[in-house]
Amino acid sequence: MVGNIGIVALKVKDWKNMVAYYRDTIGLSPRVLDEEHQYAMFDTGPVRFAIEAGGVASTFPKGAGQNPVQVNFQTKSLEQAVEGLKKKGVNFVTPVKSGPGYNYIVFADPEGNQQVLYQRLPR
Numbered sequence: 001m002v003g004n005i006g007i008v009a010l011k012v013k014d015w016k017n018m019v020a021y022y023r024d025t026i027g028l029s030p031r032v033l034d035e036e037h038q039y040a041m042f043d044t045g046p047v048r049f050a051i052e053a054g055g056v057a058s059t060f061p062k063g064a065g066q067n068p069v070q071v072n073f074q075t076k077s078l079e080q081a082v083e084g085l086k087k088k089g090v091n092f093v094t095p096v097k098s099g100p101g102y103n104y105i106v107f108a109d110p111e112g113n114q115q116v117l118y119q120r121l122p123r
Contacts, residue, residue, distance in 0.1 A: 008049055008069055010051050010069050010113060013111060015038040015040075018051050021110055022040075022051060028049065029043045031048065070113075072104075073116065073117050091107060092106065094106040102120050103119050
């Protein structure tokens, strides 16, 4: 049987730039930084978020508007998170939208990967 998901990895072209973006702009804390193998893993709770070099030759190459993976980052205050990220120049590609039990917004990283930032709503 397959177990729980432990790591979600994003294949990127410019590893150094993307590590800096997710660390310095998005605010993720690195758990592992391995420059020799161009691998970074961030401390994002039970499921880790990793960045690996190899976006050009990835298993699922990107086409226009396609991500190799879409990550949904949870926050306690969507309004505060969006405000802080806008000050850091994050490119939001949607306005805040509502889903079943949550509000969310989509942002694009420097390589055009679209990720989700969301907040669960009280029941």
